[in-house]
Amino acid sequence: MITFQKIKWKNLLSTGNHWTEVDFQSSPTNLVIGTNGAGKSTILDALTFVLFNKPFRKVNKSQLVNAVNERECQVEIDFSINTKQYKVQRGIKPSIFNITVDGVELHKEADDRAMQKILEQGILKLNYKSFTQIVILGSSSFVPFMQLSSPNRREVIEDLLDIRIFSAMNNLIKDRIREKKNNVKSLDLKRDNIKDKMNMQKKFITELEDMGKQNIEKNKVNINNLIRETDEYVLTNEELDLEVTGLIEDQEKVTGASEKLLKLNNLKGKISNKVSTLTKEHKFFTENVSCPTCTQPIEESFRLNRINDVQTKAKELKKGYEDLEKTINKEQNRERHFNKLSKEITKLNHDISQNNTRINLNQKQIRNLESEIQTLTSQLKNRNTEHEKLKEFKGNLDKTTEELSIQKEDIQYHDFAYSLLKDDGVKTKIIKKYLPFINQQVNRFLQKMEFYINFQLDEAFSETIQSPLHEDFTYSSFSEGEKMRIDLALLFTWREVARVKNSVNTNLLIMDEVFDSSLDTFGTDDFLKIIRFIIKDANTFVISHKIDMQDKFENVLKFDKVKGFSQIVT
Secondary structure, three states: OEEEEEEEEEOEOOEOOOOEEEEOOOOOEEEEEOOOOOOOOHHHHHHHHHHHOOOOOOOOHHHHEOOOOOOOEEEEEEEEEOOEEEEEEEEEOOOEEEEEEOOEEOOOOOOHHHHHHHHHHHHHOOOHHHHHHHHEEEOOOOOOHHHOOHHHHHHHHHHHOOOHHHHHHHHHHHHHHHHHHHHHHHHHHHHHHHHHHHHHHHHHHHHHHHHHHHHHHHHHHHHHHHHHHHHHHHHHHHHHHHHHHHHHHHHHHOOOHHHHHHHHHHHHHHHHHHHHHHHHHHHHHHHOOEOOOOOOEOOHHHHHHHHHHHHHHHHHHHHHHHHHHHHHHHHHHHHHHHHHHHHHHHHHHHHHHHHHHHHHHHHHHHHHHHHHHHHHHHHHHOHHHHHHHHHHHHHHHHHHHHHHHHHHHHHHHHHHHHHHHOOOOHHHHHHHHHHHHHHHHHHHHHHHOOOOOEEEEOOOOOEEEEOOOOOEEOHHHOOHHHHHHHHHHHHHHHHHHHHHHOOOOEOEEEEEOHHHHOOOHHHHHHHHHHHHHHOOOOEEEEEEOOHHHHHHOOEEEEEEEEOOEEEEEO
């Protein structure tokens, strides 16, 4: 059994730089009251943060640090399990995570994740989800059992029945099966590889003895052919090089045509602009005898002189334009010839490059064939060594075949164990054994709260609910008050299962605003009777806004804001 003794925190949420401490064992029944924002629900965030490194409410972990002090957020909790005494310390800014057992701090693992795994699996024996199902019932962030998915419902019950170990074992076996199957694949490949090597070795010995000399002669012939072919490529490249040199010389004769064309085209443009200007002037003096702007007559002699001048200049420009056109055509032909030569040079260089590639390839083949001749010559001298290699391959094959047989036999054993540890195996049989007890307890607690329905969970953890009138219901069919009664009955049931199974039994029970939302007066009274007279060995903390219930609890913790910081007041 986990006995939670006390918890304290500072610089957590609205709490300032002073320790707020709660004694979990001070009284069997405790009422936690305070106005909105006073910090009464901070105990939930402190509890889940120190144990599971996550707040209870839907806030980011970084938001747990007090916004005023902005550092040294710390939570400490003391609890015992059987005869061992534990203390867990966790903090933000700076980061703190320490676990102490009987006054001795646990050796730090590689990282905090490994330490968290030790805390959840090795010490507490439960995770966040299971912890909240048997310790905390909240109105906002809490997700009741009936609102969980089937896999999550199963996870909670497996934790309570202490059979999650089967899942862990199953995962280990699954990993082992995967590992062994990979080993089988590797051994199959290894065996096939050895067989291939044996066949190749046998073939090699045959070729070595029967065809060694023949292959040597064949390689010599191939070498001579490659040498001859290479010489031809070399000769061809020499001819191509000469041709490229000649083309380059021809190309140099027509170099600069593009630059000259650019200048000529610019000049052509200027002449065209000048012709356009003269055309406009000729048209003006031809069509107008008076100024179109001021209407004064243009002197006829001046007008005729301008016309003659324009015509004379136009004739001169026309001749220059025609000469320019001829020059441009000449340079265009030179440019086309230059481009043609460039393409021919590029093609020839490409041919040379391809021939060089073939030459390199042939030289590489020649080296390989020469190396092969040396190898064949050496191997012919060492035939006994090759027979020893074949014998060694045979030994490796026998050994690999034996290992493969052992691995396949192990897989069969592991497959059998895996089938037993699957959800529909041993775990289901254990769950079937406890389902009647679970259903009996749920209905017992429902009757204590004067809610007379027949509630049943099946092996898939789906509910069947019948009223006295034999009408079928689901959890979602009920009112919020009726749902709360079912949630409470399940919470009390999980605690009974934990107590009977002694898996994750604990003294702590915290309920957040269960009276403030859905329970009516009769439900509240029934609930108080249950926690006072039926729930054994429990220290119950009820968080509520209802200050009129103080006389119904043995101890009252009042939270309030003092100078902007939350604290317990007397």
